[in-house]
Amino acid sequence: MQITLGSPASAPQPLSPYYSQVARVEHADGSALLFVSGQIAEGATLAEQSRGVFETLDALLKAHGASLADVINIRTYLTDIGRLHEYGAVRREFLTGTPPTSMTFEVPRLFRPEAQIEVEVVAAVSPRPAA
Template sequence: MTVTLDNPATVPAPFGDRFAHVARLDPPAGALLLLSGQVGVNDDGVVVAPGDVRAQSERIFELIGGLLAAHGAGFADVLHIRTFMTDLGDLAGYAAVRNRHFPGPKPASTTVEVNRLFLDGAVIEVEVTAAVPAA
């Protein structure tokens, strides 16, 4: 499987080198994972630290890491991240947590502000797409 994270010269560079414009997958084998959006909930399904983007982001990436690991993947296998935030003013707090999980090439990314999320107190939801290498 060949994965290429690319920023072609035919378009403007990503803002602040925070993401790749294109994630290309050429799989002779392997699998593609499409994770549902994750919110920062504890093991009982209760929102952790209502209104706190950093605490919720920490929990979200813990959950995503567990889902990826259960399928033989890790953060280095993530091709795309889609983030829904109730306040883009919280972007720096989220970015500080997210960047620790992606120290190398950044995956393709979409971040949008939404009016609200499905659980009261949740301020961020993150979904990812990942490529699992063949065993």
């Protein structure tokens, strides 16, 4: 098993130098688990921030040969759980297959005061085809 930590240059860069955006845990057969740090995004509304978060998550996963279809677990942090339906509508635009396992929490605030949402995911990457 090999573990690689980092922030892919092809994806939006982290807001702080104090964390890696992705931990890739590679197995001998070429399969991997991707642990993606919580992401926030700019925007005036919860829907705008949610879209930005999913676009960033998608870019981070693509940099590792995965997609949002490979997400097996999602954790969402909302500053107002009463607006879960707004987030849920955007989430369904991006996660269109069988829903992953999920946890959603209401929190009093996030890393940036203007952030209304933060989302982290775990994705499973299939083994690479033999050459």
